[in-house]
Amino acid sequence: MTETSASGRSAATADPIVPKPVSGTVDYLDQRVGAASMIKGLARKIFPDHWSFLLGEIALYSFIVLLLSGIFLTMFFVPSMAEVHYPEDALPVTMQGIEMSEAFASTVYMSFHVRGGLLMRQIHHWAALLFVASMVIHMLRVFFTGAFRKPRELNYLVGFSMLILSLLAGLTGYSLPDDVLSGNGLRITDGVVKSIPIIGSYMSYMVFGGEFPGTDVIPRMFTLHILLIPGLILALVALHLFLVFWQKHTQYPGPGRTDKNVVGYPLFPVYMAKAGGFFFIVFGVLALMGGIMSINAVWNYGPFDPALVSAGAQPDWYMLFLEGSLRLMPGQPEFVILGWTLSLNVLIPAVVLPGLLFTFLGAYPFIERAVTKDMGEHHVLDRPRNTATRTSLGAAFLSVFIVLLIAGSNDLVATHFGLSLNAITWALRVLIFVLPVVVFIITKRICLALQRKDREVVLHGHETGQVRRTADGKFYEVHQPLDEYERWIKVGHHVYRPLQLAAREDANGVRRPGGHLDNLRTSFSRFFYEDRVEPVTPTEIAAAHGNGHAEITEGEPTHAGELTSTGGTSR
């Protein structure tokens, strides 16, 4: 023991590489928790740089802001549904002497009589909106660039779970002030829960401790909102970040980037400054928003009263798709079967449809892996155009989501644009089926067209706008060939082909086992990869250059014929 500590101390003191306080601290920690090897492993770890990698950081930082502002709020909020009268001498004047729950009274009181109380409430609400928004956009980035592929499927599921938890956090937090809007939100939740077959009525009792609204729901939501859900999110954040470190970050395709390396800047100092600084930027922007932009001024709505509702009310944006889904559904499919009521007009939009949407999101990495049968690790991201079917599926999914968002504000659309509410609703009822198909087809065409454009640029270079005339009177435009670094971005990707499986029956007419599943897999695979554009090969570029192109390419006007002849799509 004495030997190691002596040698440790001498190493720290004799060596003037870092200032003494630093070496002293590191030495102290190293001898107790092995800090030196942690620093060795982490300090100069390389992370790739791209603006889209900031999206997940925004989510993380707005979560930290949520925790900080939330701690402030819990000091002054009273999670109780006991009836009180708002003090006669407190602001705002409109609430003086009104009967209300303690939850509502404490929310209003902290807004007017706690310095910074209103600021923290507004920061908390804006941060919640930004938290979910940045998670969703981060997830879209991960989806469209294929960052979910092996080995990151599990981390994708961790992120997916955090998204679901954040929706629950939003729902429970929105209910706490006990104002008219949040009470109606809870009432809608109650109606949805009751529609669940067999156990729905009992689940409603479970949530409210009896009939709606009861006196239990706000203390219960409070515990979920400030303890259980953030605790789970925090644990998943830790796991998510650990896996990002452990597996190293993905990188965008580019010269020098491969699946076997990571190109970027070291954690210390570049990302300590950039990512650390970005936390302060997110916090600063949210604090400015909280300081100058009013949100959820609950005293304007008043305390919850089950007889009141306001027209044009909207839930927070991340719940809007559910609201829209409820609004779109026609009322007919409610049935009474053998005396039991099956309320499909609520169950389908509020439970089945979101269930399908989220199942698609959660299962997608596994679906794609099944159709590619790709066993390799992927650390270089896809350009969305190069995975036409995935990109189109994602765009179609988004179009459904956007239709639901618009449906959730159909009353505002009607009043702002002077349109018939019923006509809007009917149009959206049609669009929710038609639009994803149209969006899928158009997106796929755009992706394939962009791939063809890449081929053309690689083969013939960039247009320069310089038109020249040859001695014999011919005009041509000068094309600037790509350098090898730019070209690599357009030709470096892998193109999957549909799976080819052995015939279902062998030479003797005996059926192979597992034929049905394989057939499904093959047809899925064909759906994914039948249409494709192969990247340009060295042979093709040589042929194109030999075809009358000099080093500074002097092309004939267009080469549409060449494209198809060099094996564009397989169809």
Add this chain to the structure above:
Amino acid sequence: MSDQHHSSEVGRPDDDGGAMNLPERFENPGLEPHRHRLGDSDPKIAKRSERQIVFIFLISVLASIGGLVGYFLIPVDEPNVLNVRLSTLVLGLGLGLGMLGIGVAAVQWARALMDDTEKIEDRHPMSAGSAVQQQAFEMLRDGAKEANVARRPVLKGAVGGALALAPLVYLVPLIGNLGADWDISKFAHTAWRPVRGGDPEMYYQGQFRYLALDPQDTRIRAADVTNNNIVHVIPRGLPEQEHYLEEKAKAVVLLVRVDPALLKESPERASWSYDGIVAYSKICTHVGCPVALYEQQTHHLLCPCHQSTFDITDAAKVVFGPAKRALPQLPIAVDEEGYLYATADFDEPVGPSYWQRER
């Protein structure tokens, strides 16, 4: 980086004279040569960046001080809305600019002054290979062997059974208590239910509940209900009742007087209205929002939450939207003095559907 050497082999068909020995695919050319910033070579520009960064940090310091000063200078004890606004604004600006300044300065520091040459680190496959896997399997096998569970099915069963049952002693009391008395038959009744020996202030003949204005809780004379105007109604005396909010959540009613000639009433409900005055549950049959909007021209009731639309003149049946069932009707009559009372409770549960609704 060694990839860079391959680049000269491709895309130069003139050099090697034919396409035959070209590779199948292009090779990764390796990292692009690094482009240095002006500040890397010109100390003046680097110095200017440094001054910028210091300046931004300075803004942050000033903003933080300003926020703190604002906290102490602006009182919120006096009832003055202006002070609340000012306090929120000053604290928000102080906190916001204080944080933002640090962030912008740090990022600018990283961008302008820190070394920006890209570095490369190798990746290794997640799996350490089949040899290590083999070792892991062996360890698991040895551990299992040492645990001596093989060929002891009863022991395994006992472990499983104990593990499955023990959490129930936590979960059953937790969930069992959450629903209080679990008596979902309460959904089917409201405060309009006739009683015996009720307070004559609240109940006509001590039996039938009077209609009262929400929130004034005063009785309603039929003659005072003007044509085509909506009246928000609660049972008389409800605010003093136990479980006021739960009862109100079920019992709120809308009262409208329409031209009796417009009313399409079924014979069995002929006695449920009085002189063109009809009373319907205010709770939407979709998911339970208050159906609060009345359109006088069409006699339609509209739920602002999901736009279910009900026709007042036709038994409040659904004409549009996601609700399926009509709003339940409250049968009403007038006493000797002309005050409205309910002759019975709703004949069906109000509000959203649930599995046991028809039972």
